[in-house]
Amino acid sequence: MIKRLITLSTQIQRKVNNSFALPGACIACSSAIVGHGLCAGCYADLPANDGQCRRCALPLAFGTGATMTCGECLRHPPPFERVITPWRYEFPVNHMISRYKYRGQRALGQPLIQSLVERVRDDLATEPWRRPDLLIPSPMHRNRQRRRGFNQAEDIAEQLSRQTGVPWSVTLVRKHRQHGEQAGLGRQKRLANLRGSFVVDSPAPPRVAIVDDVITTGATARTLALALAKAGACHIEVWALARTPN
Ligand SMILES: [Zn+2]
Ligand SMILES: [Zn+2]
Structure with a gap:
């Protein structure tokens, strides 16, 4: 009973x-x-990500729109063309995203996902040549995905795909090995932690967009973009719900 x-x-x-x-x-x-x-x-x-680095979408203190490049991108140009992310990872966006992904409260992800869809749609309407061939949700190791019950990046990619018509794939890239939590680590440690962790099993199409929930240091996006570039992708974008301010 x-x-x-x-x-x-x-x-x-x-x-x-x-x-x-x-x-x-x-x-x-x-x-x-x-x-x-x-x-x-x-x-x-909600904290809109206005005034951001044109490459990695880092919120910048000065400037409006995506007209400037941050120091990090000037020193180490990332292997992706740009990041589209409508929100800053600040209150209440940070609470909404953590409840969405750690507690499975999918309703709290909806307004953020929908604004990303609208940003991407506007963008593709003005610059249709940027349309990717494939969306790649940032892969989660299968053990972690089993524990959490879902991969939020897949959830976001599925909704983006349905509303933009760009196909998505969960089979092109695998998370090869489980590493420790990325949360709380600096950029260099995150990069070291991720080294060799993404495996691309077959050739990637020329234009891809990596989909994720939050871009923190950009280490995951950089590592995944490098793996996709090695597999043949030449125009790589990153689409995410939010970007941390530093
Ligand atoms: Zn940047
Ligand atoms: Zn309120």
């Missing part, structure tokens, strides 16, 4: 977490929500 109750409660919890309608108050200010976990005011105040 107890075992059946536990199973039932797990099923209900999973159903609530996977629901796209989140009951309760705005996660940023506790007032009534209009949908997807935020009230209208907080949705309007």
Whole structure:
């Protein structure tokens, strides 16, 4: 009986977490929500990533739009052309993303994913030659994916694909070995941690977009882009929900 109750409660919890309608108050200010976990005011105040590095989307103190290149990209040009990311990884975007990916509250990912879709769509309408042949969600090692229940990058790529018509693949790249958590590590340690961790099994098409939830130091994007470039990709972009400010 107890075992059946536990199973039932797990099923209900999973159903609530996977629901796209989140009951309760705005996660940023506790007032009534209009949908997807935020009230209208907080949705309007989400931290937009304006004034960013044209290459890696690092938020810059000066400048508007993507007109400048940061020092890191000047010193070590990344193996990707550019990063599209509409939000800064600041409150409440950071809370929304961690609840979306660690607690499976998919509703909180929706407004962020939808704004990325809209940014990409606008971009492809003005510069159609940038259209990628394939979307590559940043792969997660299968053990971690099993523990978490889903890979948020695949979830985002699936929605981008459905709304832009660009196909996506989860089979082209594999995460070869499990390394420690990237969270809390600096850029050099992250790069060392990731070395040799992505395996591309077959030739990559010329134009690809790597899809991820957050770009932190850019180490994952750089390592994955290098692996895709070795497999034949020559125009690589990164599409993500948010970018950390440093
Ligand atoms: Zn609010
Ligand atoms: Zn940069």
